[in-house]
Amino acid sequence: MGHIGIRDLEVYAYHGVYPEEREKGQNFLVSADLYLDTWEAEHRDDLDASIHYGIVCEHIKDYMLREKHMLIERAASEICENLMLDFPKLKKVCVKLYKPEAPIPMNFGTVFVEVCREWKDVYIAVGSNMGDKEGNIRSAIQMLSETRGIQVEKVSTLIQTEPYGYTDQDVFLNGCLQVKTWLPPEVLLKRMQEIELLLHRERKIHWGPRTIDLDMILYGEEVIHTKDLAVPHPDMTNRRFVLDPLDEIGGWVWHPTEHKTIHQLKEILEERGAKDYD
Template identity: 50%
Template sequence: MDIIRINELEVYAYHGVYADEREKGQFFYVNADLYVDTRKAGMTDDLNYSVNYGTVCEFIADFMKNNTYNLIETAAEQLAQALLLEFKPVKSLLLEVRKPSAPIALEFGSVSVEIVRGWHEAYIAFGSNMGDREKYIDDALAAVGKLPQIEIEAISDKIVTAPYGNVEQEDFLNGVIKVKTLLPAEELLQILQQIEQHAGRKREIHWGPRTLDLDILFYDDEIIATNNLVVPHPDMKNREFVLKPLMQIAPYKVHPVYHKTIKDMYDELR
């Protein structure tokens, strides 16, 4: 990916743990590497296909001046998110907020925080087999779509499927969405669980009936195994109700563990 680089942008702002810093202010310096595909702009000489670095600098300056945080960690985090939401061609960024006048009683050059943030691709399975199944799903997708850190890019058809496992229950309505998100995988999981809880989801019977089920199938090409989250979803290769809707929106997505496309996995399961 190409880089648009901004070095040592000087901004007078009011961030700091101490009240004196937030009242009197001090100079901060911002460095930003914006990862953008500049090929089309370079071939056409048209700024509409790139990002105007002058506009980005003004945005950074306004953001740093108009917001006040105790920590430069917070200033960097919030500025990174604001930049990614405002300038859509930016896929990711490396951002440094430098504080040369930090209140340290020693000789030093400066202190800074440097972070890397960007958009991630995720696939999320949805399902319901209690009450008004379609409404539970539609409400959940609407809730996901309202979050500024998540953009829904594709939605499969809703398909009726027989229940999975040995629990006798009603048929499910299932499908999959593709999203891009600024959230780390664990934070995305927390958001999805909150939406499930709002729909009255209760985790009482394994593979049992539920008002709403939202599962992260893929998160970029990462392999994640924590106490709360396993990605890719460990049993998806055996689930037609996952693979069939995935076939609609991502047939050639490659599973990072099995190194097979969704189409290959679906054909093998059938």
């Protein structure tokens, strides 16, 4: 991965906790580190294969002047996220926003915040067995794609599967999505749960019927164990209704704890003759 650096871009802007800072303004310095694949640019010597850092500087200035934020943390995050959206070649951005004229009643050099955003490949299992099942899934996909910081890259074929555990319910429609996101895992989980609520998901019976189910299966190659989240999904290797559609859109993807590809895990499950369950 290549790296383009911008250092100490000076912008007179209007950010600060105190009203006078947002009225009178002050000087800020912005440094940005841009990460992208520069191999083609290196060998073609063609600016179209890279990013024009002069244009990036103009964009940074525009972002700084567009709003008046109380916190430089917010201003820095806006710069990061807008750069990620406006320059599709970027894989990661880190921004340092310096405030050398901060209202601190003592001698100091400067204060600054640093914010980073990086695209991560995430795989999400989707399922529904109530109402318009396909409509529920399509609505969930649309809501994800409309969320800032989430881009839906691939959608698998939707497959019909029998219920497991609590069997007195309708069959399920299941599939998998590949998204890229800069949202941290916990923030992405919260958004997925919000979408479930918007689509009237109710958690009354374990393994029971549901309008929509969204499960985070893989988040890059990260291994996460918190009170609310376990990734990779701890039971994905036993679920045909996860591995079949996941293999369709990402069979080559590496499972970080099983140390096998998704396709290999699917073959192992087929050999075991395991039954689907939800």
